[in-house]
Amino acid sequence: xxxxxxxxxxxxxxxxxxxxxxxxxxxxxxxxxxxxxxxxxxxxxxxxxxxxxxxxxxxxxxxxxxxxxxxxxxxxxxxxxxxxxxxxxxxxxxxxxxxxxxxxxxxxxxxxxxxxxxxxxxxxxxxxxxxxxxxxxxxxxxxxxxxxxxxxxxxxxxxxxxxxxxxxxxxxxxxxxxxxxxxxxxxxxxxxxxxxxxxxxxxxxxxxxxxxxxxxxxxxxxxxxxxxxxxxxxxxxxxxxxxxxxxxxxxxxxxxxxxxxxxxxxxxxxxxxxxxxxxxxxxxxxxxxxxxxxxxxxxxxxxxxxxxxxxxxxxxxxxxxxxxxxxxxxxxxxxxx
Amino acid sequence: xxxxxxxxxxxxxxxxxxxxxxxxxxxxxxxxxxxxxxxxxxxxxxxxxxxxxxxxxxxxxxxxxxxxxxxxxxxxxxxxxxxxxxxxxxxxxxxxxxxxxxxxxxxxxxxxxxxxxxxxxxxxxxxxxxxxxxxxxxxxxxxxxxxxxxxxxxxxxxxxxxxxxxxxxxxxxxxxxxxxxxxxxxxxxxxxxxxxxxxxxxxxxxxxxxxxxxxxxxxxxxxxxxxxxxxxxxxxxxxxxxxxxxxxxxxxxxxxxxxxxxxxxxxxxxxxxxxxxxxxxxxxxxxxxxxxxxxxxxxxxxxxxxxxxxxxxxxxxxxxxxxxxxxxxxxxxxxxx
Numbered sequence: 031x032x033x034x035x036x037x038x039x040x041x042x043x044x045x046x047x048x049x050x051x052x053x054x055x056x057x058x059x060x061x062x063x064x065x066x067x068x069x070x071x072x073x074x075x076x077x078x079x080x081x082x083x084x085x086x087x088x089x090x091x092x093x094x095x096x097x098x099x100x101x102x103x104x105x106x107x108x109x110x111x112x113x114x115x116x117x118x119x120x121x122x123x124x125x126x127x128x129x130x131x132x133x134x135x136x137x138x139x140x141x142x143x144x145x146x147x148x149x150x151x152x153x154x155x156x157x158x159x160x161x162x163x164x165x166x167x168x169x170x171x172x173x174x175x176x177x178x179x180x181x182x183x184x185x186x187x188x189x190x191x192x193x194x195x196x197x198x199x200x201x202x203x204x205x206x207x208x209x210x211x212x213x214x215x216x217x218x219x220x221x222x223x224x225x226x227x228x229x230x231x232x233x234x235x236x237x238x239x240x241x242x243x244x245x246x247x248x249x250x251x252x253x254x255x256x257x258x259x260x261x262x263x264x265x266x267x268x269x270x271x272x273x274x275x276x277x278x279x280x281x282x283x284x285x286x287x288x289x290x291x292x293x294x295x296x297x298x299x300x301x302x303x304x305x306x307x308x309x310x311x312x313x314x315x316x317x318x319x320x321x322x323x324x325x326x327x328x329x330x331x332x333x334x335x336x337x338x339x340x341x342x343x344x345x346x347x348x349x350x351x352x353x354x355x356x357x358x359x360x361x362x363x364x365x366x367x
Numbered sequence: 368x369x370x371x372x373x374x375x376x377x378x379x380x381x382x383x384x385x386x387x388x389x390x391x392x393x394x395x396x397x398x399x400x401x402x403x404x405x406x407x408x409x410x411x412x413x414x415x416x417x418x419x420x421x422x423x424x425x426x427x428x429x430x431x432x433x434x435x436x437x438x439x440x441x442x443x444x445x446x447x448x449x450x451x452x453x454x455x456x457x458x459x460x461x462x463x464x465x466x467x468x469x470x471x472x473x474x475x476x477x478x479x480x481x482x483x484x485x486x487x488x489x490x491x492x493x494x495x496x497x498x499x500x501x502x503x504x505x506x507x508x509x510x511x512x513x514x515x516x517x518x519x520x521x522x523x524x525x526x527x528x529x530x531x532x533x534x535x536x537x538x539x540x541x542x543x544x545x546x547x548x549x550x551x552x553x554x555x556x557x558x559x560x561x562x563x564x565x566x567x568x569x570x571x572x573x574x575x576x577x578x579x580x581x582x583x584x585x586x587x588x589x590x591x592x593x594x595x596x597x598x599x600x601x602x603x604x605x606x607x608x609x610x611x612x613x614x615x616x617x618x619x620x621x622x623x624x625x626x627x628x629x630x631x632x633x634x635x636x637x638x639x640x641x642x643x644x645x646x647x648x649x650x651x652x653x654x655x656x657x658x659x660x661x662x663x664x665x666x667x668x669x670x671x672x673x674x675x676x677x678x679x680x681x682x683x684x685x686x687x688x689x690x691x692x693x694x695x696x697x698x699x700x701x702x703x704x
Contacts, residue, residue, distance in 0.1 A: 160517075180497075
């Protein structure tokens with residue numbers, strides 16, 4: 031784990047705005063491309079795509095692609111296309127995720143599957159994935175295609191793993207880490223790695239960018255999982271307790287299970303495994319997660335991965351891109367502290 | 368439409384075996400590759416993949432890739448990888464289709480979604496699609512990747528279109544043709560086109576192979592749709608009347624609707640649009656499809672596309688590959704006559 035200390039005590043809180051500003055010109059092009067490529071003569075496709083695209087995601091993954099392209103002074107428009115492809119892959123995953131999780135809400139709006147049905151969500155996800163690969167071909171880099179197609183298979187593997195761990199209170203920390211590395215961090219890693227690749231950078235530089243993305247992705251997911259028991263609905267765009275009601279076994283739960291009394295374990299088994307949730311159970315869950323230090327320790331794991339992500343930047347060129355990427359890590363962690 | 372007459376009156380019925388024998392050595396390699404690439408440390412993935420892969424599909428699409436590679440004496444193993452990718456794309460589509468159609472059976476076995484659930488079917492489909500693209504990258508042909516990623520997006524578009532046409536008795540012939548071209552024929556076309564592409568053939572040759580695949584795919588789907596009201600369950604590996612019970616508006620139905628009395632149209636509306644199906648309705652549907660000539664005319668459309676497919680072979684090199692491909696068209700048509 032990293033030895034660099036995160037500057038949690040900065041006078042100014044870290045903001046994602048530095049990264050947003052850095053890539054804003056390129057991001058405008060990415061957004062145009064996304065809108066044009068989400069188009070189709072088949073009416074339902076742009077309708078559903080736009081519902082998701084307009085629903086205020088942070089576009090964190092394509093921002094990584096754009097920031098690393100800028101760091102290496104990439105010339106051309108490959109980074110725009112790759113960034114849009116990355117966002118399409120992510121959007122397709124969200125559509126399929128909501129079907130798999132039977133989610134009602136996504137980013138504070140009704141999930142697409144509630145508006146158009148599971149069937150359309152599956153198929154429009156497939157369409158966006160197909161479009162993503164078509165766009166990648168346009169960039170003409172087989173190596174970038176290899177990185178992103180590998181991520182695509184790994185993400186699906188992670189989702190299948192998560193399905194097996196769902197409502198299974200014997201899931202351990204190693205299994206959880208394997209799941210979030212695959213379902214979340216792999217795309218952060220790929221989004222970061224493709225830019226040094228198309229910019230002709232060395233293997234070592236590619237590996238550093240990849241490691242940054244991977245560790246940031248892990249930190250991001252750990253924070254998300256902690257926020258599900260501690261953040262406010264407003265911050266998350268979804269209600270606290272979603273994971274609880276879906277029986278998701280996340281790291282806070284794994285820690286709480288290991289540290290709890292027999293009575294506590296019976297509580298977790300009833301609520302998460304058997305899905306028998308009564309009024310007041312979520313509050314009780316949160317109080318157990320706090321009293322056992324499960325939330326604090328999850329957040330500490332996120333901090334460690336954040337520090338490791340920043341450490342990965344050390345060998346890369348100094349400048350505004352590196353600064354913005356570092357601040358984006360701090361922002362991710364500060365969401366929860 | 369083609370002017371070549373199909374030899375329906377051959378003394379020997381056409382057999383797919385000629386094509387099977389022609390590519391059998393290569394197909395053994397494709398099967399090995401499929402089994403190895405459907406593997407994953409995530410248990411559920413090989414389990415579901417093998418259920419589908421072992422369930423006796425004809426592997427028609429990868430056979431097209433292999434036969435065209437042989438026609439152009441392709442050297443290397445790219446055709447093996449592309450053929451396996453094509454079969455993975457097809458398998459992923461089947462998994463998602465069964466979820467979308469809420470099908471209980473597939474090729475005479477319980478559908479994967481009945482055994483492992485919709486969730487796993489969606490995710491394993493995604494995994495196979497990711498693996499397909501990873502494999503295509505190994506071939507190293509950006510143009511083959513373009514052909515297959517384009518097909519991937521088009522197939523999903525076709526499925527979304529079909530969803531909109533489902534239970535909609537105002538669907539017309541042009542809309543139906545657009546749906547089957549996208550959801551079925553596009554992959555036949557791509558499977559055929561990639562081999563001349565990686566064999567370095569001219570654009571004209573590529574176009575001829577593509578046209579062959581497209582027209583064969585259209586004929587194949589038309590035959591399938593006619594068989595759903597006239598074939599035996601044994602031939603199809605699924606029960607007659609599946610489309611009827613799902614409210615699918617296929618060409619036989621479109622013809623019967625246009626030619627029926629007001630009473631007939633009320634029957635179709637009640638059964639297909641409102642889904643109110645009673646005992647004896649399927650028999651009545653089949654008798655209407657026969658008496659109006661709707662089945663015969665659908666089969667004639669299939670014959671026309673079959674003739675057009677054979678015509679597309681005219682400019683390609685004579686030999687055993689061309690003969691086997693021609694016979695496979697005749698076999699497709701003869702399934703229904």
